[in-house]
Amino acid sequence: MIGVIFGVIVPYIAVAIFVVGVIYRFINWANSAVPLKIPTTGGQQKSLPFIKRTIYDRFDSPYTWWETVGRMILEIFMFRSLLKNTRYYLDRVSQKDARWLWLFAILFHYSLLLVLIRHSRFFLQPVPEFVEMLSEIEAFKGVFIPSVYVSGLAIVAGLFLLWLRRIFLSRERTLSLPSDHFALILLLAITISGNIMRYFFKADLEKVKELLMNLMVFDVGKAVAIADSIEPIFYVHFVLASFLLAYFPFSKLMHAGGVLFTPTRNMPNDNRARRHVNPWDSDPSVPILAKGITVGGKTFTSKKLDWDTYYSMYTDQLDEIAESDYKIAPEEL
């Protein structure tokens, strides 16, 4: 029975929530308008031909589509902004690099990537060669018996380091909400249970793969039959991972997808070459305030100061300027 609930029902629900939730979030973000082109420029703009731009400027203050893509790739794969991190000390002018956060983040995220690639062996038949190869390389095959996967241990270390930051650094402790700790604890539980299963209380991985393959082709009958024969330790890992999937779309973990949408990074700094049109103000011939804004059923309209209004308000002074033929010169003494 346990096998059926945790091996069949729970993962189906979790994956459904994950897929629907993530798509919902993406559509939800995409549906919000982008009123202005607001890249944060982290380097020299493209301007006059003799003003030289370095390669960094081109990615930090992108002008073309390709440079913008380059900026996003650096951001997503290198965490470029975090790499710029500094720490301010009140007692000195100098700065010190504070790239620990970058290091821990890279350690965690790349370990996660490797772990996920390794896990693809449970979903793919035959197992792709590069997955095998990668696993062998990171395990230094032949050095330890049984082979030790570095990424599996590194991910635990990375998570602990990130969590210790939140516990021991006073500023980060103040900032951290329960949900921040929760996400880290959940990930720790998943990775530690995975390691325990790998090295101490082994589960029958052949069966696990069979279960997953059957789940994937919706052969529920076979899946149910296999599910009950797998060791309970597997379900600890499996249920936690399912829970993470279901939790993902509603949490800050969505930063993984959100980074693609961020207007301060994914827009080029080419405002002066190409006009950006605001979808909810696409014909701005009359300012919105002059048309009036409605709040609580009441409309508030600001009078528009067009030239004619302006001229009628200050006719004498403007005529005086016209009389001098629009020229200002020092007064004759």
Next chain:
Amino acid sequence: MEEMPEKIEIRQRFPEWREMLKPVKKFEEGRLSYISLPKQVDSEFFKMPFGDVERDLHDLKLPENWKELFLEAMKETLEKNRAFKLFMDICVRCGACADKCHYYIGTGDPKNMPVGRAELIRSVYRRYFTLSGKIFGKWAGARELTEDVVRELYYYAYQCSLCRRCSLFCPYGIDTAEIVWWLRRILSRIGLNQRFMTISIEASARTGNHLGLLPGGMAGAIQQGLEELKDVTGFDLHTYINKKGADVLFVAPSGDYFATPHWFVMLGYLLLFNELEEKYGLTVTWSTYASEGGNFGTFHSYEAAQLLNSKIYKEAERLGVSFIIGGECGHMWRDKHQFINTMNNPPKNEEWKRFWENPDLGELAEGLRGVRFDSYASGEHGWIHILEFTAALIEHKKITLDKSRNDHWAATYHDPCNVARGMGLIEEPRYVLRNVMNKFYEMPEHTIKEKTYCCGAGGGLLADEIMDLRMRGVMPRMMAARHVYKKYGVNILLTPCAIDKAQFPHALEYWKIPIEVGGPMEMVGNALVLTAFGEKPEDRQYDLRGEPLNKEEGE
């Protein structure tokens, strides 16, 4: 006039997360901005919702259904601005932004960390717009919207200068300026506006500029500048105002017409325009109608920014100019680079269209052929920064400069936040400065260029009542200035930003750094040899401040 804080003590506090969700009840002296009066926000030319009531922070006099209105405005914002919605959702609270904020460094107040500031509104977002916030409440970091929360939102929304330094360091590009800007817009929908900025917005909506200068006053100010230039150079110079058929419209922040040290920059503009007209025949006109470059609307809301910057393209069209040059200003260039051509339709006059088909200054004045702007600008925008313009003139050897006239200055350059991070104008000013003066030194690397520290008074925070906050916020910049003052003997801090020029003299006095403040165009004005008037490099006896150039020999 202003009350300077006697002593600044930075007390860092690290409360636990529960306390961060509770609204502060005690507002520090010198950090709380006054709320607008009816004459500013219930004016004919700038009418904001519920602006007809006089309020203060202890008695908000909110409309009866304020909560509904607030949430409605917030919902609208989430739909209208993807950045706002995304930044509500994806922050992981890693803390990378925390010590990047000059106000946090200066005050030590945890809610002044960029992430802390954003959490103030994010917690309300979670409570009313997310499932987990509705179910788990405080455990999901959500909180009820109460009047105390609104007070707190106002208090902290006006402790951010929209400088975007945090956005540079955020791994997701979360821009607190974007959050705060739209939060201020939400607050304005229930009647809460900050007084200092709305004084200027209202004046600009009514008269064309923040100072409320009428046409005669502005013309008079420029005339006085020309008279001063006659004393300095000995030449009869002139300029145009509201002139139809001029080649270029020039728009400066209105501070340049009166304030010091802005004034010397204004003299620099006038010298350059006279040389160009006399030598090449390029005519530049000012306008009394579009007399404001700086746009305090950009501190308030999209709509207010649009109301103020809508005048400029219209004026360009009316006067029939070919393009627009903008003066030295910080936020102005966020507005003029990123906002203005989205918020308005660009001019459609013939001259404009013709020029941008082949944007070579030679089309306007034969002698300037070769100076082109089409590598980055088009007729869909049409603004050129005065320092880009000057840099191009220098590169093409169209103006004659005598660097030695600036030898009495040893300068450093402060990048205005929005010029650096909202535009990317970083090397052009340095190119100009290296060509007009011999002694130019950079401040430490982590305080300049895109990492520049704010002057602590941008974003509408140049108000006198928050002097304590301003003097704290400027501290990182002042420490960097002191460093170059001690190391290189720097005696002037140059910045192309009107708000900087207003803030720094106070700040330098407060932090006891005996150096002057100026703008790059002042240095250009000093170095510029008016060859068209027959001036020789050695002719100039005084700089634009009226100081004799050859002190040692004279004494």
